[in-house]
Amino acid sequence: MNDVNKTMETEVTFSAADGFELAGTLLLPDRPQAAVLISSATGFPRDFYLPFARYGAACGAACFLYDYRGVGTSVPKSLKSFKTDFPDWGRLDMAAALDRLIAAVPGIPVIHIANSAGGHLVGFMPNHDKIARHVFIGVGFGTWWSHRFPKQQFLDLFFWWIYGPMKLAMKGYIPAGGLWGGSTLPAGAFRTWRRWSHKGEYFRSELANRLQPHYFNDIKARVISFVFTDDPMTKLKCARQFLEFMPCAKHEIRLRRPEELGVKTLGHQDLFRRKNEAAWPEIWSAVKDEWKKGAI
Numbered sequence: 001m002n003d004v005n006k007t008m009e010t011e012v013t014f015s016a017a018d019g020f021e022l023a024g025t026l027l028l029p030d031r032p033q034a035a036v037l038i039s040s041a042t043g044f045p046r047d048f049y050l051p052f053a054r055y056g057a058a059c060g061a062a063c064f065l066y067d068y069r070g071v072g073t074s075v076p077k078s079l080k081s082f083k084t085d086f087p088d089w090g091r092l093d094m095a096a097a098l099d100r101l102i103a104a105v106p107g108i109p110v111i112h113i114a115n116s117a118g119g120h121l122v123g124f125m126p127n128h129d130k131i132a133r134h135v136f137i138g139v140g141f142g143t144w145w146s147h148r149f150p151k152q153q154f155l156d157l158f159f160w161w162i163y164g165p166m167k168l169a170m171k172g173y174i175p176a177g178g179l180w181g182g183s184t185l186p187a188g189a190f191r192t193w194r195r196w197s198h199k200g201e202y203f204r205s206e207l208a209n210r211l212q213p214h215y216f217n218d219i220k221a222r223v224i225s226f227v228f229t230d231d232p233m234t235k236l237k238c239a240r241q242f243l244e245f246m247p248c249a250k251h252e253i254r255l256r257r258p259e260e261l262g263v264k265t266l267g268h269q270d271l272f273r274r275k276n277e278a279a280w281p282e283i284w285s286a287v288k289d290e291w292k293k294g295a296i
Contacts, residue, residue, distance in 0.1 A: 006030050007057040014100040016069070016092040023073040024066035024097060026104055027053050032062035034291035035101050035110045037131070039094055039118030040065075041138070041269055042193060043174070043182025045072030049115070051274045059284050061291075062108075064101040068093045070173070070186035079184055080172030086117075086192040087211060090124030098127055109291050113283070114139060116234070116268060117193075119225075120203075123216030123245060133290040134249075135283065136225040138268045140238030144197045148232035155179075160194045204245060216245045223251040224286055228266040230258055256282070 008028045013021055025046055036056055038049050046065035053063040067074035068089040069082075076082050102110060109132040114122065119139030122128060140146075144156040163179045174185035196203040207214055223246065227239045236255055243251045258266045261279035271279055 007054065009054075009057075012100070014066075014096060016096040018092055020069050020092065021074070022066055022069065022093055022096060024064055024100060025050065025053075026101070027057040027063040027065075028104065029057050029060055029062060031060065032105050032108060033060040034062070034287070035105045035108055036061040036063045036287065037094075037098055037101050037110065037112045038063060038065050039097075039112065039114045039121065040068065040071070041116035041118060041182075042189070043071060043180070043185045044115070044269065045183045047072070048269075049272050051277070052272045052280060055277065055280050056284050056287070059288060061111075061284075061287065062101070062105040064097060064104070066093065066097040066100075067183075070189065071183045075184065079186060082173065082186050083188060084186050085188045086196075087121070087124045087214075089117075089189070090121030091126065091213075094118075094121050095125045095127050098125065098130060102130060109133075111135065111287055111290055113137065113287065115272070117142075119242070123214050123219060124211075125215065126213075128215050128219055128221070131221050133221055133287075134223045135287055135290070136223060136239070137271060137283070138228070138231055138234040139225060139242055140227070140234035141202050141241040142193075142197050142233075142238075143199070143202055146233075146235060146238050152232040156197070160197065164190055164194070202242075207245075217247060219246045219249045221249060222290070223249050224290070225251060225253045226283065226286075227253060227255050228258065228271070229255065230265055231268050233268045254286075 010026045012024045046067050056063050069084050111133045112131045113135045115137045119136045147153050167174050173187050174180050176183050225239050227236050261282050263276045263279050
């Protein structure tokens, strides 16, 4: 599966529709057969996904990684007073990243690989119709009580109501490190994420009002959703529930055990770690199957 392809790797900056400057990494093979946008989970910097993207580029995919505003290297001078909200990552940042990728490699099908919240943001993209296929990794309903009991639920509640508020009071944002294993997290994104995680239908009840405009009902691109049996946050039921947000999209769920893919653990994000490279052909084969079918 891992074909030989020389890859040019370039750090780029690009602007969202509101002028905010974002950081990205473009991986361009000699003869790209498809364009692949890789969208991160909440608070994970793009570099976390870089080994996985390099593997994909060697398979013939032009890959684009990017940081949402307030995360990684897409940060303003001060995060303390920085105003942004979770949907901005989809409406503005993800949309701009898609356009930047298409500008780099026009005329070939675009496939979107989304991890966790990266899949949640798809329905906020005004240009979602430029994507031919979506491949979801660990994308599902984000309510805290749907997570694994007791450890994950305890960690969630501690983060939402003790650790997070304490850090906001001290810093004005969630800093990298500590109990929070991700990159920096702006206050607005934290508060919205917490609100959604405590709602019975996640953010579905807000789509009719608070979260307008959105495009969940308009998405028609096919979705392949991978769910791993050891994921403490996305169970099979949760993946199914989230796909109901996109009623017009054809979808397929692929449930996998880590041992099926030749690794010990996959969890919620561990698929993308270099130690789990043995599992990558499964994902990239699915991506390659999609681009061979032709785009839209």
